[in-house]
Amino acid sequence: MSKFDSEERASIVSMMHDPKRARPQFIRNVDMDKVVDALLRLSMEVSVIRDRLDIHEALAEQHGIAADAVESFVATPEIEARRRERRERLVRGVISDLR
Amino acid sequence: MTVPMNKLYRPTQEEHARQGFVGALKKYVNGELERDVVRRYHDELAPAFNAKHGHDATNRYEAIPVLEPDPDFQLWCSTVYSSQDLLWETTGETVDRLLPQFDQRAADIEANPKRLGTLQLDPKLELPQPIGSTEIHRQPGGYFYRQSQADLSAALLYMGSVEIYRTAKGFGQIGDPCDTSSGRSLAQMLSGKYPELAPQRVLDMGCGVGAMAMGLKQAWPQAEVHGLDLSAPFVRFAHLWANDLGLELHMRQADAANSGYPDGHFDVIVSQILFHETWHDKLPAIMREAHRLLRPGGVFFNIDTPYQPDRIGIPEQVLNNWQVTNNGEPFWVGFSETAVQKEMLQAGFDPAGVFATYQAIGGGREFFLFGGQK
Incomplete structure (x- = not known):
């Protein structure tokens, strides 16, 4: 038996939340108003996505599409490109709030 | 299945x-x-x-x-x-x-x-410090x-x-990993620069998970392709992945400065982003080892980051310095301030063939290329 085998494996995600990996503080003057702007923009976008998803799930059910079809869906390059554009727009908006 | x-x-x-x-x-x-x-x-x-x-x-x-x-x-x-x-x-x-x-x-x-190629792990290998204790x-x-x-x-x-x-960057999709095109591009670049090159034995120093070594084997199927890295999980993964692609590769866990291969064993030795992830004190020993391992006339060719201070502006240097201090790139500055041509000459490479240059590769990003011939 190797020296490793008796130890229980820690997940990578739990390693990322180890208090010893605490994040340094880089921003000296935190402007909480800007943080609130960015958080509210994000919450709004999440809410929009959730509502939109509800429509799609209801339509899919009406047309007899099983829930596991979502997991096996493969996006076309056009869909991937559209997603990339949307993500980049969101990132730009949130960071512009923080500046 | x-x-x-x-x-x-x-x-x-x-x-x-x-x-x-x-x-x-x-x-x-x-x-x-x-x-x-x-x-x-x-x-x-x-x-x-x-x-x-x-x-x-x-x-x-x-x-x-x-x-x-x-x-x-x-x-x-x-x-x-x-x-x-x-x-x-x-x-x-x-x-x-x-x-x-x-x-x-x-x-x-x-x-x-019947698995292809070989995997040589060294459980007694002492990782050189500070490389072994750094989270790159x-x-x-x-x-x-x-x-x-x-x-x-x-x-x-x-x-x-x-x-x-x-x-x-729009290259491929998540879920289609293990891209070996870097090795194929490198083989093409080497064949362009050295038209007489017909490699029989090739080594990728600091091969990581083996993507470049696999691309080299695809480009040069007649060659015996070897990969070396300090990381046991990396070379083991490369060995397994090569088998899945039906490629015969020879992977070894070893220190690039003390590899254990015989003198004059290789026609070509390459590396990609090895040196900026290696403590710069190790660089002369790695270059001497590469020179020892090449046959006379053999080619040494390296691709790395183009962040030499004379190449980039003052504010970019400050941003790089922040990455060194805060974001897991501690060896970046040491490498960028090393005169690689001088080091290659001191390692014994032929002065007529030693070069260091900048060139855009693949999607247009510029890299620092350097190397020479024995």
């Missing part, structure tokens, strides 16, 4: 969406936001420095205190740091979930007596991390993080 390793790495739709977001975030903060910080330095901060001191800042040590109080610079630091944490957390989520499947696939391949790119646990002899998570995490960058 057996699923090959490069088809096993399949993020769920949610993991895929998170990783896609991280890719977009990194593209923005390392691109547009970084360019804005540099522009602000030139347009506002540098003229203010000149007005106060009567001269421009001439090096990064003068420019660091100019940029540090700036809110845009601080926001850049904060978002780059966050994006790196999110990179590891979202990749780690996929790796934690898929690890048992990779372990099973690895066990199946290792149980096959702040990858949790680093390149050498394992909780059992069979733990492949360090290799999977590395591969998954590369996937996020590749996908964010």
Whole structure:
């Protein structure tokens, strides 16, 4: 038996939340108003996505599409490109709030 | 049905969406936001420095205190740091979930007596410091991390993080990892530069998870291709992955400065991003070893980061310095300040063939290329 085998494996995600990996503080003057702007923009976008998803799930059910079809869906390059554009727009908006 | 390793790495739709977001975030903060910080330095901060001191800042040590109080610079630091944490957390989520499947696939391949190529691990290898204790790119646990002899998570995490960058730039999709095109491009470049080259034995020093070595084998099927790395999980993963691609590769866990191969064993020795992830004190010994391992006339060819101080502006040097201090690139500056041509000459390479140059590769990004002939 190797020296490793008796130890229980820690997940990578739990390693990322180890208090010893605490994040340094880089921003000296935190402007909480800007943080609130960015958080509210994000919450709004999440809410929009959730509502939109509800429509799609209801339509899919009406047309007899099983829930596991979502997991096996493969996006076309056009869909991937559209997603990339949307993500980049969101990132730009949130960071512009923080500046 | 057996699923090959490069088809096993399949993020769920949610993991895929998170990783896609991280890719977009990194593209923005390392691109547009970084360019804005540099522009602000030139347009506002540098003229203010000149007005106060009567001269421009001439090096990064003068420019660091100019940029540090700036809110845009601080926001850049904060978002780059966050994006790196999110990179590891979202990749780690996929790796934690898929690890048992990779372990099973690895066990199946290792149980096959007809598996291709060789894998030579060295359990007694002492990792050179500070390399062995450094988390390059702040990858949790680093390149050498394992909780059992069979733990492949360090290799999977590395591969998954590369996937996020590749996908964010629009090269391929997440879920189609293990891209070997870098090796094929390199073979093409070498054949262009050395038209007489017909390699019989090739070594990739610091081969990582083996992507470039595999591309070299695809480009030069007649050649015996070897890969060497300090990380046991990386070379083991490369051996398994090569088998899934039907490629005969010879992987070895060893120190590039003390590889254990015989004199004059190779026609070609290559490396990609080895030297900026290696403590610069090791560089002369690695170059001497490469020279020892090449046959007379053999080719040494390296691809690395183009961040030499005479090549980039003062504010870019400050940003690089921040990456060195805060974001897991501790060996960056040591390498960028090393005169590689001088080191290659001291290692014994033919002065007529030694070169160091800058060239755009693949998607247009510029790299630092250097090498020589024995």
